[in-house]
Amino acid sequence: MFEFLWKGVLRDRSRSLFPILIIAGGVFLTVLFSCWMNGVIAQMIFDNARFETGHVKIVSRAYRKNIDQRPYDLTFLENDKLLQIIRKQYPEMIWQQRIYFGGLVDVPDSIGATKMQGEFSAIALDLLQDEIENKLLNLNQALIAGKLPETEQEILMSSELAKNLGLSIGEEITLISSTMFSAMTIQNFKMSGVIKFGTQALDKTAILLDITAARDFLNMENTASEILGFLPKYRYHEEKLQKISAEFNRKFSQKEDEFSPIMIPLQEQANMRFILEQSKTNISLILFIFIFVMSLVLWNAGLRNGIRRYGEIGVRLALGETKAHIYLSMIWEAIIIGFFASLIGTALGLAISYYLQIHGVNISGLMKNVSMVMGSTMRAQVTAKSYMIGFVPGLFASVLGAVFSGIGIYRRQTAQLFKELEE
Amino acid sequence: MNLISIKNMQKDYPMGLNKFTALKNITTNFSTGEFTGIVGPSGSGKTTLLNIIGSLDEQTKGEVEVLGYQIKRLNNKQASRLRSKHIGFIFQTYNLLPVYTVFENVEFPLLLLKELTSTKRKKMVEDALEWLGLTEKRDSRPSQLSGGQAQRVAIARAIVKKPQLVLADEPTANLDAENSHHILRSMLKLNKELKTTFIFATHDEKVIRYLRRKITLFDGEIAHDEKKEGKIK
Structure with missing residues (x-):
């Protein structure tokens, strides 16, 4: 009997191919959309973390009060000691x-x-001692001309700033700023390379220089204004960061x-909590609507398929098949079709999402006037949830369609089904 | 021996707060090997009577006993069992399952009789196809058949399990004269050789000429019950 019913499913395209196409299409779109949105949020978090917030940031309590103004004159001193402590306390984390x-x-x-003057926003970081910052900011890839600094006197300049100032590689420039003690400071540097992050906020005015040179320049001996901490493999984990920060601050x-240090998790910096929660809410809402509409479409497809088959059901009843057997066979069909269609849709969705996770989509054309720290390459992100987010509604919508349409078999009198058959 | 016994049977359908009586005061019996027609104009209750005999519906009042089973007392499962084992149906519009071959359509009722082996099933289907002259069409789909051939497949499907009773609702309504006669001759042959009882619901003169017994319904009641003697033309 199973073989007989299975033959019917395979041969009747409106029972197999079309439902499979509809379900697989819906599941594919759900998975892709979900992964894309995961990627957008993850990318936004990563871009903010690597350039600005870290997963956590340690600053002095005074600095924190006016953190938007970057008041490096209010930073703590002797942070080498603090670094030793936190590296010992949290050895799995990366500290910069x-x-x-x-x-x-x-x-x-x-x-x-x-000849020319312009404003700059400098990030002083470890460019010479190790490769961590180089990898984190992906400097080799961001470098579009020249080379990375090899001495303390060399700096990297963002593409737009270098262009606006008409600078060539190797040219000398003078930076004018104020020291930690509010005295004016002037020093010459050499532009060793031009960088482009694809992040408009940085590409307009950024200068990158080694932190040792910056300490000399700003008279900030043995200190830094901020210590950024990152979780292993740079994977953001909100609860973990909250816990680490609370523990650090308590101690x-x-x-x-x-001037005592305070650790701030990413989600509590730069309005990130609001942005993250808003993004998550919006994405959940969009996903919910999307899945709901998809479920309706699939449910309706299942329902229509069931109703279309009332004629066949009438014949089967007349020939002696029981209502329960017909109903169960319809549900089994829906489970098998829903399973394979959801599998196909999920596999396709994951495949495209993996591709987009690796290669990304360049959206620099859309980012020309954006001042938010955001990369110009958007990527999808596949998570454990991505495997089920389309599969479950795909399978259930298909089965629910069969369940509801099949109820008609029970609610109608056998003779009524029979009459419909004759019409 | 009575195959079917009907006593004071009435069938009502609810119509809003009222009811519509489709059949009333029906009392009759059918014996093994009959070739009988229930005739009458449209709306006279022919199909309703056939549906009740076939356990697809049940009466409102009275008694209907088919093959020793009280129709009213049967639950869904028991009624299905009665149909699958003992009753064959032939429909006006053939109602073959379009995605299956002729062989598979005829095999379907046997799949419901779980006790049969596949070898036995195959033999029974091949016999049925041979009786109806359909052996060469065994792998065709219903869409590749003419109306007459499709109805012969429907007959093969109805008789493949060798039921005691075949109920045929307007079996020739969609067929031309030649095909109708061919079909009816096939059914007569089966009736004679297998002792299968045939009950038709029809108002087709072509069928009526073949009947040995004609029950005429009018406004839901039996108006005449005639038996023909002698050889059928």
């Missing part, structure tokens, strides 16, 4: 010191007079000492 500061960049002419942060 940074100084964010701004000022004027002055381009001299052949006799040393100002090391003192309310009465405004």
Whole structure:
């Protein structure tokens, strides 16, 4: 009997091919959309973390009060000791010191007079000691001309700033800023390379220099304005970060000492909690609507398929098949079709999502005037949830369609089904 | 011996707050080997009577006993069992399952009789196809058959399990004269050789000429019950 019914499913395209196409299509879109949205959020978190917030950030309590202004004059001193402690306390995490500061960049002419000037936002980081920052910021890929700094006097300049100032590789520039103690400071540097992150907010005015040079320049001996911490493999985990921050602050942060350190998780920086929650809510809502509509379509397809088969059901009843057997066979068909269709849809959705996770989509054309720290390559992200997010509704919608349409078999009198058959 | 016994049977259908009586005061018997027609104009209750005899429906009042089973007392499962084992149906519009071959359509009722082996099933289907002259069409799909051939497949499907009773509702309504006669001759042959009882619901003169017994329904009641003697033309 099973073989007989299976033959029917395979031969009747409106029972097999069309439902499979509809279900697989819906599941494929759900998986792809979900992975894409996962990727958008993950990319947004990663971009913000690597350039600005870290997964956690340690600053002085005083610095934190005006963190938007980057008040490096309010930073703590002797942070080498603090680094030793946190590296011991949280050995699995990656810790990097940074100084964010701004000022004027002055381009001299052949006799040393100002030829061009512009504003800069500098990120001082470890460019010479190890490769961590290089890898984190993907500097080799971001470098579009010249080379990475090899000495403390060499800097990297963002593409738009270099272009606006008319600078060539190897040219000398003068940075003008203020020290940690609010004195004016001026120093010459050499532009060793031009970088482009594809992040408009950085590409407009950024300068990258080694933190040792910046310490000399800003008179910030043995300190940094911010210490950024990252979870292993740079994987964001909200609850873990919350826990680590609470533990650190309980141990090391003192309310009465405004120069004692305080750890801030990513989600509590730069309005990120609101942005993340808003994004998650919006995505959940869109996904819910999407899955709901898809379920309706699939349910309707199942229902129509069931109703279309009332004629066949009438014959089978007349020939002596029981209502229960027909109903169960319809549900089994729906389970088998829903399973394979959901499998196909999920596999296709995951395959495309994996491709988009690796290769991404370049959206730089859409990002020209965006000041938010956001990469120009958007990627999908496949998570454990991605394997089920389309599969479950695909399977259930298909089965529910059969369940509801099959109820008609029970609600109608056998003779009524028979009459419909004759019409 | 009575195959079917009907006593004071009435069938009502609810119509809003009222009811519509489709059949009333029906009392009759059918014996083994009959070739009988229930005739009458449209709406006279022919199909309703056939449906009740076939356990597809049940009466409102009275008694209907088919092959020793009280129709009213049968639950869905028991009624299905009665149909699958003992009753064959032939429909006006053939109602073959379009995605299956002729062989598979004829085999289907046997699949419901779980006790048969596949070898036995195959033999029974081949015999049925041979009786109806359909052996060469065994692998064809219903869409590749003419109306007459499709109805012969429907007859093969109805008789393949060798039922005691075949109920045929307007079996020739969609066929031309030549095909109708061919079909009816096939049914007569089966009736004679297998002692299968045939009950038709029809108002087709071509069928009526073949009947040995004619029960005429009018407004839901039996108006005449005639038996023909002698050889059927």
